[in-house]
Amino acid sequence: MQRGISAFTRVFDALWLRRTGTQVDGPRIISAPRRKRGALRSIRGTGNRFRRLSPTRPGASLSPMDAEAAPPRSITTHLRGVLNAARGAWAQTARLALDIALPTLCVSCREPVHGEGVCAECWSRLSFIAPPFCPRLGIPFVYDPGPELLSMEAIANPPAYQRARAAVRYDDVARTLVHSLKYQDRTDLAPAMGRWMVRAGQELLDEADVLVPVPLHWRRGWSRRYNQSGALARVISRQTGVKLASEALRRVRATEQQIGLSRSQRASNVQGAFKVAADRSADIQGRRVVLIDDVLTSGATTDACARALLRARAAQVDVLVFARVVDTHRAPI
Numbered sequence: 001m002q003r004g005i006s007a008f009t010r011v012f013d014a015l016w017l018r019r020t021g022t023q024v025d026g027p028r029i030i031s032a033p034r035r036k037r038g039a040l041r042s043i044r045g046t047g048n049r050f051r052r053l054s055p056t057r058p059g060a061s062l063s064p065m066d067a068e069a070a071p072p073r074s075i076t077t078h079l080r081g082v083l084n085a086a087r088g089a090w091a092q093t094a095r096l097a098l099d100i101a102l103p104t105l106c107v108s109c110r111e112p113v114h115g116e117g118v119c120a121e122c123w124s125r126l127s128f129i130a131p132p133f134c135p136r137l138g139i140p141f142v143y144d145p146g147p148e149l150l151s152m153e154a155i156a157n158p159p160a161y162q163r164a165r166a167a168v169r170y171d172d173v174a175r176t177l178v179h180s181l182k183y184q185d186r187t188d189l190a191p192a193m194g195r196w197m198v199r200a201g202q203e204l205l206d207e208a209d210v211l212v213p214v215p216l217h218w219r220r221g222w223s224r225r226y227n228q229s230g231a232l233a234r235v236i237s238r239q240t241g242v243k244l245a246s247e248a249l250r251r252v253r254a255t256e257q258q259i260g261l262s263r264s265q266r267a268s269n270v271q272g273a274f275k276v277a278a279d280r281s282a283d284i285q286g287r288r289v290v291l292i293d294d295v296l297t298s299g300a301t302t303d304a305c306a307r308a309l310l311r312a313r314a315a316q317v318d319v320l321v322f323a324r325v326v327d328t329h330r331a332p333i
């Protein structure tokens, strides 16, 4: 019973931290603005609209990775299954207690929101990328130049990959979502972000044999505990049924952060950093690969990954990201 109570406390503490950005008995981590009276009711009213536009999967916020566990077979695994179910029940109770005590906050503006993710207002501030765009790079055009016409960028610097698509432009709300997923363990955002990526990359995913997330170096993976591209790829694989090959591509050399580097520095920073593992080459050889990442900036990382996949004889490499940086001065023809 004591263990049950402590498990409940742990789950409650974790949910509290996620919702409020503060620890139950600890220092403030993220300062949430004071909520105005009445704000809750008005936002809750719009919450239904948000849910209809973009339904979130219930229960996905707790541990989406557990959902992939194989069905239990032996007595030990059966017991583990029972314990997991009990833990799930505790989590449900803790979540219910928190729902009563404290509403979920929008990840971007930290106003109360019904469900997980972003509120209706922040959702409307996300710039979803829609046609017309460059068929090669997916960069949006300000006017439609006609089918098959490429952007100047694609002609001047053709990438190693075939096509790239992104769900949204990398702006303020998108940046908050990406950072929350990457640095604050907000894996509960992955289902919504993954769904938007599926919509943006439908054309690519329809032809795909396998999904490959851009890997982290194992040292960074340890410190961050999970790979955000892997979390997005798992969601996309579950939704589309396209096979996932998380371990196929490896980062064989730790690289510096790309932030603050010039275009050519970025390219040389990641050159030779990726390799297809010898024991996983069957997953790649002759396959049409969709490479998954959170953000596309200069394209240096995705290009280096695409080269590594093509060296391992991938039939084709496309790229699907959540957000891409769009340089408005260079985008249109």
Ligand SMILES: [Zn+2]
Residues within 6 Å of the ligand: 106, 107, 108, 109, 110, 111, 118, 119, 120, 121, 122, 123
């Ligand atoms: Zn918001």
